[in-house]
Amino acid sequence: MVPAVGHPDLSGAQRSSRPILLNARAAARATITGVERWTAELLPRLRALSPDRYLVLAPPRRARGRALGQAWEQLALPARAARERSSLIFSPANLAPLLWPRNVMMLHDAAVLREPGAYSRSYSAWHRRFGVACAQGALRVVTVSEFSRRELIDLAGIDPERLIVIRGGVDERFTPGCDHERVAARLGLGAPYVLTVATADRRKNLSTLRASAQALRRLGLELVWAGEARPYFAREGSIDGVRTLGYVDDEDLPGLYAGASAFVLPSRYEGLGLTCLEAMACGTPVVAANRAALPETCGDAALLVDPDDPEAIAGAVMLAVTDVALRARLREAGLVRAALYSWDRAARETDQLLRGLADG
Numbered sequence: 001m002v003p004a005v006g007h008p009d010l011s012g013a014q015r016s017s018r019p020i021l022l023n024a025r026a027a028a029r030a031t032i033t034g035v036e037r038w039t040a041e042l043l044p045r046l047r048a049l050s051p052d053r054y055l056v057l058a059p060p061r062r063a064r065g066r067a068l069g070q071a072w073e074q075l076a077l078p079a080r081a082a083r084e085r086s087s088l089i090f091s092p093a094n095l096a097p098l099l100w101p102r103n104v105m106m107l108h109d110a111a112v113l114r115e116p117g118a119y120s121r122s123y124s125a126w127h128r129r130f131g132v133a134c135a136q137g138a139l140r141v142v143t144v145s146e147f148s149r150r151e152l153i154d155l156a157g158i159d160p161e162r163l164i165v166i167r168g169g170v171d172e173r174f175t176p177g178c179d180h181e182r183v184a185a186r187l188g189l190g191a192p193y194v195l196t197v198a199t200a201d202r203r204k205n206l207s208t209l210r211a212s213a214q215a216l217r218r219l220g221l222e223l224v225w226a227g228e229a230r231p232y233f234a235r236e237g238s239i240d241g242v243r244t245l246g247y248v249d250d251e252d253l254p255g256l257y258a259g260a261s262a263f264v265l266p267s268r269y270e271g272l273g274l275t276c277l278e279a280m281a282c283g284t285p286v287v288a289a290n291r292a293a294l295p296e297t298c299g300d301a302a303l304l305v306d307p308d309d310p311e312a313i314a315g316a317v318m319l320a321v322t323d324v325a326l327r328a329r330l331r332e333a334g335l336v337r338a339a340l341y342s343w344d345r346a347a348r349e350t351d352q353l354l355r356g357l358a359d360g
Contacts, residue, residue, distance in 0.1 A: 018087040020354050021080070022046060024058035025073050026093035031228055032250050033199055034274055035093045035108060038144075038168060042092055045347035046354075053355075055084065073097055087358040088139070090350075094127065096134040103138040104354060107131070107158075109271025109293075110151035111203060118203040118269075132156050139357055142166050142350065144272040147293035166350055168274055169343035173254045176283030176335075180259030183252045187245060193222040194317060195260035195284070197253070197275045198267065200229035205266045205289070206239055211310040212264065212317045213241030221261060221321065226253075257282035262320040262327075265289065266307045273297040277341050280334030285320040285327050287313065301330065301337035 026039040047054040057080060059072035073091075078100040081089050088102050096105035112119055112127040119127075135141045135158055142164050143149050149165050152158050184190075194216055198204040206225060213223040225239070228247035248256060257263065263279035264287040273294045276286050280301055288294045289307035298304065303316040319326055 018085050018358065019055040020053055020358055021077070021084065021086045021089045022054055022056045023073065023077060023089060023091035023093070023096070024056050025069055025077075025091075028058045028061075028069075031247050033228070034272075037274060038106065038108070039092050041169065041171060041343045042347055042350060045343060046090075046351055049347060049351050050355075053358075055086075070095075074099065088354060090354055092142075095131055096138060098130065098134050098137065102357075103134065104140045104142065104357060105134060105138050106142045106144075107135050107148070107152055107156070108144050109148045109269070110155045111269050111271065113155040114151060115203045115269050118201050138162070140164055140353060142353070144168055145293040145296055147296055148271040164353060166346055166353075167341060168272055168277075169341045169346050170274075170277050170281045170338050171343060174257065174278045174281040174338075175254070176258055178254040178258035178282060180255040183255030184259050186252065187248070187256070189222070189224065189259070191220060191222050192261050193224045193243075193259070194262045194264060194321065195256060195279070196223070196225050196227075196264050196266075197248075197257075197278075198225070198227045198265065200227055203267060203269045205268045205307050206242070208266045208307060208310040208313055209242055209264065210240050211314040213239070215314045215318055216321070217241060219318075219321070223264075224260075226256060253278070254282060257284055260284050262287060262317060264313065264317050264320075265294070266305075266313050267294070268292065268307050270294050270297075276302060277338045281338035283331050283335060285330035286334060287316045287320050299333075299337055301333035303330070 022043045024043055026036045029036050043056055047056055059069050074097050078097040081100055088104055089100050090104045092106040094107055096103040112124055116124040135156055140162050141158055143152055149163055153160050216223050222243050224243045226245045226248040257279045262285045265276055266289050269292045271293055276288050276298055279286050286302035288298050288302045288304055290304040291307055295304055305312045305316045
C-alpha cells in the first residue's frame with residue numbers, strides 16, 4: 001500500500017532550487033473515493049521518482065475541513081510556492097490555486113458540467129465557475145480518459161493542446177488472493193453476494209439495482225452496496241433489497257471485491273471507472289453501464305448494459321453469477337485488462353509532463 005502523504009521538510013541542500021509543489025489537500029481527507037485515491041497513490045510515487053525535485057504539501061489538521069481547506073489551497077499554498085520559488089504547483093483533485101500563474105491540475109471528468117443536478121447548488125456553482133477558471137488558466141490540464149478529454153473540450157472550453165490524458169491504476173493490494181473471509185466476517189457478510197462500490201449520488205444510478213437484488217435473492221445471494229454519502233451530493237436513498245454497508249475502510253476493499261460473486265456498476269457518468277478495474281484485478285466478473293468512459297475502461301472484459309434498463313442489468317448480473325464459462329472468460333479478461341492500468345506508469349507519465357514544463 002502506498003504510504004500516507006506526509007509533510008516532508010527537505011533541506012536546501014537536498015531540494016531542487018525551484019521545486020515542483022505537489023498539492024496533497026485531497027489526501028488529507030478522512031475517507032477515500034476516486035479523487036482521494038488518485039492523490040494518495042500518485043503523489044508519493046512522484047516524490048519517490050525525484051525526491052530533490054518534488055515537495056509534498058498538505059493543509060494542517062485544523063484546516064482540513066472544506067472551507068478552511070479551500071482557503072489553504074487558494075492562499076497558503078501559493079504563498080508557500082512563492083517562498084520556495086516553485087516552478088510549478090501540481091494539483092490532482094479538480095481545483096488549483098487561481099492566483100498562482102504556473103499550475104498543472106487534474107480534472108477527472110466534467111460531471112459537474114454535464115450533470116449539475118447530481119450536486120448541491122453551492123458545490124455545483126463553485127466548480128462550474130471557479131474550477132473551470134482554474135483549468136482555463138492552467139499551463140496543462142490532465143484528465144483520466146479520452147471520454148473525459150472530449151467532455152472537457154466540449155463543456156469547459158479547454159484548449160485541446162493543453163489537455164493531456166493520463167490513466168490511473170490499480171494498486172498491488174487488489175489481487176484474487178486477498179483475505180476475503182476475514183473481511184466478510186468483519187462486515188457480517190454470511191451469504192454469497194454481488195457488490196457495487198459507489199458514492200451515494202444520483203449519477204451512480206443505483207436505484208436501477210432493485211430488480212437485480214430481487215433476482216439474486218431467489219438464488220440466495222445478497223446485493224451489497226459499499227460507499228459513502230458526502231454533503232455536496234444529491235443523494236441516492238436506501239434501495240429496496242440492497243444491503244447498505246456505508247463507507248468501507250480502504251484496507252478492507254480488496255477483500256470485499258475478491259469475495260464477491262460479481263461486481264456491478266450501473267453509473268450513467270464515470271470519468272474512468274476505477275472501481276471496475278479494482279474488481280477485475282481481484283478476479284471478480286464485472287457488469288458495467290455502456291455509458292461515458294466505462295466502455296473505454298472495461299473493453300471486452302465486462303458485460304456492458306444499458307443503465308436505464310433495470311431488467312437488462314439484472315439479466316447481465318445473473319449471467320455473471322451463474323454462467324460458469326462466462327465467469328471464467330470475464331475473470332481471465334479482467335485480470336489482463338486491470339494489469340494495463342498501473343500507478344507506477346501514471347506517475348512516470350505525470351513526472352515526464354511536469355519535468356518538461358518546469359525545465360522549459
